[in-house]
Amino acid sequence: MIAQKQHTDDGRDMRWGEGKNMKQWGKLSLTIFLAAVLLVISACGAAKNNAPAGEASASPTASAEAAADNAAGGSSDLAALKGKKLALVMQFNTGTFSSQYVEGVKEQAQKFGGEVTVFASDNDLAKMSSNLDAAINQGFDGILIDHGQAAALEAGINRAKEQGISVVVFDADVKVDGVPVLQQDDQKMAEITLEQLAKDAGSKGNIVKVWVAGFAPMERRQVAYKQFQEKYPDIKEIAAFGNANNPALDTQSQMEAILRQYPNKGDITAVWAAWDEFAKGASRAIQQAGRTEIKVYGIDMSDEDLQMIQDKTSPWVASAAVDPKDIGRVQVRILYKEFKGDANEPLVVLQPVYVHRDQLPEEKVSTTQLSEYVEGWGSSTQGYEDWMKDLEALK
Known part of the structure; x- marks a missing residue:
């Protein structure tokens, strides 16, 4: 009986111990479960508070990392614009206007971290076409074209486009899709100067025109000249000539011949020159002949032109122009917009200003100082985008 009881007691004790352990495990499981539920609720609440409607929100750390990635990506895009090699293909590079235009091109390109190589064509369109081909074959990143004619340029421009080379043209009558063309408002420049001539002449008199065909800007200026002739029938053209080869010297010799042909004071009222190189030559001939009426x-x-206009003994009294350095700067900006993939207008028109001797001081000034006396001159921001500041700042 004692043995049986012991067995029964041991069994009871064993079952009691097992029950006690199971109760402890159940309490622990419930605690873990409740903690897990609270953790999930807390996480969901945080997501709900931080996320925009309908979206999961990134953590502040992730947002900062994304912003940094975007900034780095922007810098990387601009860094890719550094070190570009540019070709400047020019029909001619005669006179101080052209030299200051080239200065503007080089100045802006250097600020962007680019390098410019000039191909001068000596007013030879066949040579200009060959120079364009050379620029393409040498693998320049971008090509700037100064003057020229469509027949000599468009085949080469299309070939450059096919090879992924960006092209921007100045003062050439080129029409190629995706190739921006810059031009001065040539008709307005002609109108400004011709209207001043008519005013000073009292709407009558005899004039000499110095002009040459075959150049897009000259052709546009000629449109305004024809309108001027219709408007002022009492202003008679008694001579017209022009040569783009050695323009200043050739104009001077031809003007000397015309002065001999019309030797009397009052025979010639004024000269209208459609290019500053023509104005230089005509002015020198007139001044040397003592015919300053x-x-x-x-x-x-240009700087040289400005000094002549300031000279009170010079017959050259006025000119309409765009700062040649600004032309070069704007052309480079348009090219870099092409590099970056920004949209450009197919035609970019540069607005001129009128410069008359009466606006200028007694002491000699340069074109860099001209903005102090002539409103609207120099320091054009045309074509300059905000990102270009960042590009110039990159080393």
Whole structure:
């Protein structure tokens, strides 16, 4: 009986111990479960508080990392624009206007971290076409074209496009899809100077025109000249000539011949020159002949031109122009917009200003100082985008 009881007691004790352990495990499981539920609720609440409607929100750390990635990506895109090699293909590079235009091109390109190589064509369109081919074959990143004619340029421009080379043209009548063309408002420049001539002449008199065909800007200026002739029938053209080869010297010799042909004071009222190189030559001939009653009105402006206009013994009294350095700067900006993939207008028109001797001081000034006396001159921001500041700042 004792043995049986012991067995029964041991069994009871064993079952009691097992029950006690199971109760402890159940309490622990419930605690773990409740903690897990609270953790899930807390996480969901945080997501709900931080996320926009309908979206899961990134953590502040992730947002900062994304912003940094975007900034780095922007810098990387701009860094890719550094070190570009540019070709400047010019029909001619005669005179101080052209030299200051080239200065503007190089100045802006260098600020962007680019390098410019000039291909001068000596007013030879066949040579200009060959220079364009050379620029393409040498693998330049971008090509700037100065003057020229469509027949000599468009085949090469299309070939450049096919090879992924960006092209921007100045003062050439080129029409190629995706190739921006810059031009001065040539008709306006002609109108400004011709209207001043008519005013000073009292709407009558005899004039000499110095102009040459075959150049897009000259052709546009000629449109305004024809309108001027219709408007002022009492202003008679008694001579017209022009040569783009050695323009200043050739104009001077031809003007000397015309002065001999019309030797009397009053025979010639004024000269209208459609290019500053023509105005230089005509002015020198008139000044040397002592015929300073004849006034000269020109187009375009350089430092040399400005000094002549300031000279009170010079017959050259006024000119309409765009700062040639600004032309170069704007053309480079348009090219870099092409590099970056930004949209450009197919035609970019540069607005001129009128410069008359009466606006200028007694002491000699340069075109860099001209903005102090002539409103609207120089320091054009045309084509300059905000990102270009960042590009210039990159080393």
